[in-house]
Amino acid sequence: MRLLCDLGNTRIKWAWAEGATLSGFGSGDYSGVEAYTTRLTGSVRPTMIAAISVARHRNEAFVRFCEEQWALAPQWYPSLREGFGVSSLYEPPETLGADRFAALAGARARFPGQAVCVADCGTAITVDALDGDGVFQGGAILPGLSAAACALRLIAPRLTGSPGDRFYAAYGRTTQDAVGGGLMLGAAGAIERLFRDQGAVLGHDARLVLTGGDAARLAPYLSTPFEHVAHLTLEGLAVMVS
Ligand SMILES: Nc1ncnc2c1ncn2[C@@H]1O[C@H](COP(=O)(O)OP(=O)(O)O)[C@@H](O)[C@H]1O
Ligand SMILES: CC(C)(COP(=O)(O)O)[C@@H](O)C(=O)NCCC(=O)O
Numbered sequence: 512m513r514l515l516c517d518l519g520n521t522r523i524k525w526a527w528a529e530g531a532t533l534s535g536f537g538s539g540d541y542s543g544v545e546a547y548t549t550r551l552t553g554s555v556r557p558t559m560i561a562a563i564s565v566a567r568h569r570n571e572a573f574v575r576f577c578e579e580q581w582a583l584a585p586q587w588y589p590s591l592r593e594g595f596g597v598s599s600l601y602e603p604p605e606t607l608g609a610d611r612f613a614a615l616a617g618a619r620a621r622f623p624g625q626a627v628c629v630a631d632c633g634t635a636i637t638v639d640a641l642d643g644d645g646v647f648q649g650g651a652i653l654p655g656l657s658a659a660a661c662a663l664r665l666i667a668p669r670l671t672g673s674p675g676d677r678f679y680a681a682y683g684r685t686t687q688d689a690v691g692g693g694l695m696l697g698a699a700g701a702i703e704r705l706f707r708d709q710g711a712v713l714g715h716d717a718r719l720v721l722t723g724g725d726a727a728r729l730a731p732y733l734s735t736p737f738e739h740v741a742h743l744t745l746e747g748l749a750v751m752v753s
């Protein structure tokens with residue numbers, strides 16, 4: 512079995528792949544001595560390790576871990592101009608985050624021939640336009656929920672706390688609720704606006720797909736129809752290795 516890993520800025524996510532079939536999904540953060548390693552230690556030896564990373568400073572410890580655990584070096588999958596059904600208009604194409612490219616490859620495989628807007632709600636939120644011919648038309652990057660909360664706290668220390676798991680209205684009556692509503696509705700509104708404007712290059716039958724660590728938390732705030740695909744980036748990486 513292959514081990515697929517996605518090193519994001521907040522967390523590493525992984526899955527085991529047998530062909531296109533994924534199982535054993537896991538995730539871990541980078542706290543302590545790279546806390547994720549305790550969850551992967553003792554796993555069966557993968558036949559190969561495929562990885563993408565947008566957190567270059569985490570790569571060295573990851574490579575060392577793979578070497579010590581399984582005597583294997585991960586194979587890295589960067590963004591391409593062309594490949595796996597995706598043709599990228601990003602300039603230069605290799606500067607597109609590898610997670611964004613993999614998610615597009617995942618979208619192409621899951622929804623062949625269809626226009627898809629991929630909203631990946633992680634450390635950053637990326638909203639990417641993939642047309643029905645597989646052309647990546649471009650996208651947008653904005654702060655993710657935790658990043659936005661953290662930035663507010665840093666610059667305006669009275670704005671403590673970060674959004675919890677309950678539903679926030681647009682009319683918060685405490686600082687906490689006002690920040691919670693602003694962050695959640697702001698992010699959801701931004702995704703919907705970007706999706707709407709991407710209609711100009713995607714056509715109006717495009718589908719909206721949400722993925723990433725905050726997708727489930729943002730889902731109740733969207734009024735546009737969408738699909739939640741929890742592991743789209745790893746699905747794309749599975750396509751890229753097979
Ligand atoms: N167990 C968790 N640990 C850390 N963040 C989590 C967790 N579950 C959900 N999140 C949320 O998911 C976001 C990170 O999403 P993720 O897609 O893993 O990001 P990245 O790919 O940038 O590392 C965080 O900003 C946080 O709000
Ligand atoms: C935009 C990102 C920071 C998102 O990363 P993430 O939130 O998944 O950690 C990452 O895809 C990245 O570093 N991209 C490189 C810049 C670009 O895509 O233009």
Ligand SMILES: [K+]
Nearest residue numbers: 519610631633
């Ligand atoms: K990501």
